[in-house]
Amino acid sequence: MSQQAVNTIEQRFSELHKKTSPEVWNSADELIKVSQQLEEEDIYLARRVMQRVRILQPKRPKIKAELKRLSDLVALHAKQTQISSSTEKNTTTEPTKTTKTTKTAKPNSVNVFSKKLSDNPNIKSWTKPWVLLLLVPFILFAFYQLVWAAPRFESRAQLIIQQPDGMATMDPSMALLSGLGVGGNSTADSEIAKAYIHSEDMLNYLQTHNNIKEHYQNGGDVFSRLSSDASIEDLLKYYVDHTTVEIDEASGVIKILAQGFTPEFANNLTKTIVNRAEWYINSIGHQLAEAQLKFIRLEHAKVEQRLRDAQKSTLAFQQKNNLLDPEAEGLALQQITYGLEGQIASKSAQLKGLQLTMTNKAPQVVMLQAELDALKTQLEQERSRLSAQQGINDSNTKNGEAAVSEVLAQYSDLKIELELALKGYTSSEVSLDKARIEAYRQLKYLVVVESATLAQDNKYPNSLYNILLFAVLQLMLFGIGKIVLATAKELR
Known part of the structure; x- marks a missing residue:
């Protein structure tokens, strides 16, 4: 741009300054509105006003982009003005000069056409980075998806x-x-x-x-x-x-x-x-x-075998001692012992009564004394059967025969073992049924x-x-x- 044109723009800018109030001239927002109003009438003056806005608020957002846009418009306007002036100049040349120019225009027209072709924005757009980064990969991907995939x-x-x-x-x-x-x-x-x-x-x-x-x-x-x-x-x-x-x-x-x-x-x-x-x-x-x-099932088999062993031990014990129920046998012996003790007490009382009226050699006293001795002997035998230890040789007990108390003690152990095995077997049966249900x-x-x-x-x-x-x-x-x-x- 020539110095004269710059002076003309500054002159119009100064006149605008004089016509504008200080409030508007010092406000960036108001000056932006003024620039927008002047954009259609005087693009050069609009750009100069926007430069004033940049001076007032250099960090204002988008001010650089707006100023660049106005500069591009100024450059475009200047180019159009130059083209129109050159066209008018060519139309006013002499006919002889026009003919001469026509003769030499053939080689120059090729250069002008190539220059225009190189300046064509459509041709330049194909070489821009966004085309290489967006359009080409998009076309290749679309071709793969629609044709090749x-x-x-x-x-x-x-x-x-x-x-x-x-x-x-x-x-x-x-x-x-x-x-x-x-x-x-x-x-x-x-x-x-x-x-x-x-x-x-x-x-x-x-x-x-x-x-x-x-x-x-x-x-x-x-x-x-x-x-x-x-x-x-x-x-x-x-x-x-x-x-x-x-x-x-x-x-x-x-x-x-x-x-x-x-x-x-x-x-x-x-x-x-x-x-x-x-x-x-x-x-x-x-x-x-x-x-x-x-x-x-393995656990149940163990419990069942335990029950069978307990039953066999009990049966073998009963067969060994020839007793169906040792507890009942012991109870019967106790009743016999108690009965003998009662008879002894009764005979002792009768004997004392006879000895008060008779001598010791009297037949009734001798007979009653003999009965009392026999009852005492029998009582001792019954008591020995209840409490005597195994292997005692007695005139009224068999060799090697166990005492009733010992038999009862052994039978109680076997009976407890049998009851525990039976309870374990019952619980195992319930567990087995529950396991079947769970399975x-x-x-x-x-x-x-x-x-x-x-x-x-x-x-x-x-x-x-x-x-x-x-x-x-x-x-x-x-x-x-x-x-x-x-x-x-x-x-x-």
């Missing part, structure tokens, strides 16, 4: 784990004893089934029966198929990514979604998963029940709610969703990059 089909199956209803076939007291009325943790069972479906054991079974590795390596496109040198860990990860297991916490329904590059393979894969999961759930229930029952409770069955479906249309890739998501991510990253660059320029 291999379709993947999905088969669906729904399962639920159920337990038998033991309340319907059980006595209420036994149901309370076993706690059968309390519901089980179905969510945990569903999580166990999900973990097994995504386990390496299931992968090995599927590899044996469906050869999923070959299908995943040969199907699909170069980006979606499994690599040819994939390890077992890579195959497991690929299998888990393409097999979804969803659990509805409210109903406990397990939904299996298996993907394949053909609908037939996806259907067969889902069927195999369902059959294997059903076998696994049933097997773990039976294994737990059999293990618990086996332990309880019945632990049995679980995998019920198929929906069989494996055969897809007609591919569900993946979801091209429209993927393209829109890719575009949104691109714009987000590009915007973040622009902000970072602008911040870096601002801090310089």
Whole structure:
């Protein structure tokens, strides 16, 4: 811009200063309004006013951007003015000069055209960074999603784990004893089934029966198929990514979604998963029940053997001592002893009465004395049978015969052992019944709610969703990059 034009702008700026009140001239907000009003009439003066605003508030937001915009408008206006003046100048030249110019315009027109072509904003826009960062990757990704990406089909199956209803076939007291009325943790069972479906054991079974590795390596496109040198860990990860297991916490329904590059393979894969999961759930229930029952049965067998040993010992003791009930035998001996003592007391009283009136050699006194001696001898024998030790040789006891007190003591020990064994056997029977009930409770069955479906249309890739998501991510990253660059320029 020439010095004369600058002086003219400053002159108009000074005149505006004189016409404007000090309140407006010293207010940045008011000057911005003045600049906006002058933008259509005098772009140069509007830019000069905006420079005044920048001086008043250099840290005002967006002031630099607004000033740059006005500068671009000034440059554009100056360029248009220059083009229009050159056009008018060319139209006023002489005819001879015009003809001469026409003769030499051919080579220059090529240069002018190439210059215009290079200055064309449409041509320059293709080389801008945003085109390389946004448009080219977007076109490549859209081409892959719409043309190149291999379709993947999905088969669906729904399962639920159920337990038998033991309340319907059980006595209420036994149901309370076993706690059968309390519901089980179905969510945990569903999580166990999900973990097994995504386990390496299931992968090995599927590899044996469906050869999923070959299908995943040969199907699909170069980006979606499994690599040819994939390890077992890579195959497991690929299998888990393409097999979804969803659990509805409210109903406990397990939904299996298996993907394949053909609908037939996806259907067969889902069927195999369902059959294997059903076998696994049933097997773990039976294994737990059999293990618990086996332990309880072994313990019950021990208690039963103890009872039988106690019964045999009691029977052998009874046969050895020729006694059916030693306690009754001891009670009978006690009654005999008490009877003999009563008779002795009675005979002693009679003897004393006779001795008061008769001599000791009188027949009645001698006879009564003999009876009294016999009763005392018999009493001693009966008492010896009750309390004498084993092996005592007596005229009225057998050699090696145990005393009744010792027999009763041994029989009491055997009887206590028999009672304890009987009580233990009764408790073991109850425990065994309860274990059977618990084993019945632990049995679980995998019920198929929906069989494996055969897809007609591919569900993946979801091209429209993927393209829109890719575009949104691109714009987000590009915007973040622009902000970072602008911040870096601002801090310089």
